[in-house]
Amino acid sequence: MRNFSFFTPFSLPLRPKNIVLYMLSRRLLRIKVIKALFAHIKSGADNMMASEKTLMASVDKAYDLYFQILILPVEVARYAEQRQQLARQKKLPTYEDLNPNTKFVDNVVIRTIANSDSVNDRVAARKLGWSQYPELIRTLYAQLTQSDYYKEYMQRQSRSFEEDKQLVEEFFKELQNCDALDVALEEISILWSDDLPFIIMMILRTLAGLRASHTEIRVPPKFKSEEDPEFVKTLFEKTLVNFNAYQDYIEKFTSNWDVERIVFMDNLILATAIAELTSFPSIPVKVTLDEWIEISKFYSTPGSSTFINGVLDKIVASLTEEGRIKKAGRGLI
Numbered sequence: 001m002r003n004f005s006f007f008t009p010f011s012l013p014l015r016p017k018n019i020v021l022y023m024l025s026r027r028l029l030r031i032k033v034i035k036a037l038f039a040h041i042k043s044g045a046d047n048m049m050a051s052e053k054t055l056m057a058s059v060d061k062a063y064d065l066y067f068q069i070l071i072l073p074v075e076v077a078r079y080a081e082q083r084q085q086l087a088r089q090k091k092l093p094t095y096e097d098l099n100p101n102t103k104f105v106d107n108v109v110i111r112t113i114a115n116s117d118s119v120n121d122r123v124a125a126r127k128l129g130w131s132q133y134p135e136l137i138r139t140l141y142a143q144l145t146q147s148d149y150y151k152e153y154m155q156r157q158s159r160s161f162e163e164d165k166q167l168v169e170e171f172f173k174e175l176q177n178c179d180a181l182d183v184a185l186e187e188i189s190i191l192w193s194d195d196l197p198f199i200i201m202m203i204l205r206t207l208a209g210l211r212a213s214h215t216e217i218r219v220p221p222k223f224k225s226e227e228d229p230e231f232v233k234t235l236f237e238k239t240l241v242n243f244n245a246y247q248d249y250i251e252k253f254t255s256n257w258d259v260e261r262i263v264f265m266d267n268l269i270l271a272t273a274i275a276e277l278t279s280f281p282s283i284p285v286k287v288t289l290d291e292w293i294e295i296s297k298f299y300s301t302p303g304s305s306t307f308i309n310g311v312l313d314k315i316v317a318s319l320t321e322e323g324r325i326k327k328a329g330r331g332l333i
Contacts, residue, residue, distance in 0.1 A: 024062060024222055026231070028198050030291055032058050033235050034272055034299065038265065040240065052236055059232060061191040063222045065199045067122045068129075068188075070206075070217070073107075073171050074114045075130045076144060079137050081105045101154055107164045109210065116217040139180045144171060161212035169207055172200050231280070238275040246271035253314040257307070265300040269308055270315070277319060281328045285316060 036055035045051055084105065087097040104110075113119060123129060130137060144150050149170045153163065175181055176197060185192045202220065209218060223229060239246070250270050254262060273292040276283060289312055296304045319325045 024059065024224075024228065025198065026224075026228070027291060027295070028062065028195070029059065029228060029232050030235070030272075031194070031295060031299070032062070033232060033239070034268060034295065036236060037239055037243075037268055037272065041243070041268070042264075048237065048240055051240075052233060055232065055236055056229070058191040059222075059229075061189055062195050062199070064122075064126050064128060065185075065189075065192050065195050066202055066219075067119060067126070069172070069175065069196070069199050070113060070119060070203055071123060071128070072130065072140065072175070073110050073168055075137050076141050076171075077105055077107060077110045077114075079141050103154055103159065104150070104167070107167060108161055108212070109164045109168045109207070112210070112214065113217055115215070116219075118219040119217050122219070133184050136180050136184050140178065143174065143178065147174065165207060165210060169204060172203050172207075175200060234279060235272065235275055238279045239272045242275065243271055246274050249274065250311070250315070253311050253318070262307075263301055263304070266296070266304050266308060269296050269300065269304075270311060273308075273312055274315060274319070277316065278324050281326055284327065285325065289313075289316070 032055060036051055036058070039045075039054075040048070040051040084100040084102070087093060087100065090097055147170070149167065153167045156163065181196075185196065206217065206220065247267060250267060269292050273288060276288045276292075277285060280288075289309075292312070293305050293309050296308045300308075316325065
């Protein structure tokens with residue numbers, strides 16, 4: 001079971017109507033970069049371009065995961081419908097077999113997902129799907145039908161779009177607690193490690209904007225802007241090329257710390273933060289600091305965030321005095 005829990009979807013506020021939804025947040029992109037750097041350095045790799053190619057592939061795979069997870073309730077509903085069809089074909093079917101409750105099978109939100117060209121085109125083009133994991137679909141169906149929210153949904157006489165949507169939202173929230181799904185995702189792609197919470201958050205935001213009048217799922221674009229892919233590549237390259245120089249710089253501010261107790265990930269996060277501080281004039285210093293301190297809480301030791309916070313404050317002061325941090329744009333000066 002994963003212990004990774006950035007952005008718990010249960011308490012996410014709905015996005016304001018005037019904000020455009022996009023898929024991959026800068027937080028997730030930073031995490032992709034730090035993982036790629038860790039793998040490259042620790043493995044002793046000497047081909048930066050090959051590692052960068054793997055990094056960008058992991059970004060693409062995160063976008064694929066959105067569609068892979070989005071179609072899960074469709075597969076579960078199809079399985080439920082197949083069960084109902086088989087029940088009708090019994091030699092001695094019961095009244096319930098002949099007159100099943102089709103509320104879940106006919107869920108309008110699930111049907112919208114199933115009939116969305118924007119979803120089906122990506123699934124077909126990237127060869128996504130769950131045909132190789134029938135046991136997972138059966139497991140998810142069993143968990144769903146045993147849940148209180150499903151039982152309450154099926155017992156209600158009313159049928160509304162909002163009730164259908166709420167059922168699907170609850171289904172996605174519960175996916176974070178499914179060990180069988182974790183195992184399946186690890187088998188399909190090692191590049192999906194830790195991505196699920198982010199993807200579920202994005203799916204819930206997509207559903208939040210879905211209306212009864214919509215006939216298509218409004219799939220968010222992969223990136224917020226054309227600058228995001230360049231952000232990923234530049235952050236990776238600048239950190240890697242200057243890693244040793246950054247380490248020498250960091251040592252000036254960690255002289256009072258036991259070097260043996262400073263974990264590699266802390267040094268890597270500090271180096272990547274320096275690369276971001278000095279290479280991206282449009283990103284506010286506070287944003288960079290907040291992001292890397294938050295990431296350290298989940299990807300390093302329990303005390304790392306305090307350590308990194310203190311060291312980064314000193315590094316920012318020094319880099320600013322040296323004129324190496326130059327910010328431009330509204331709200332940056």
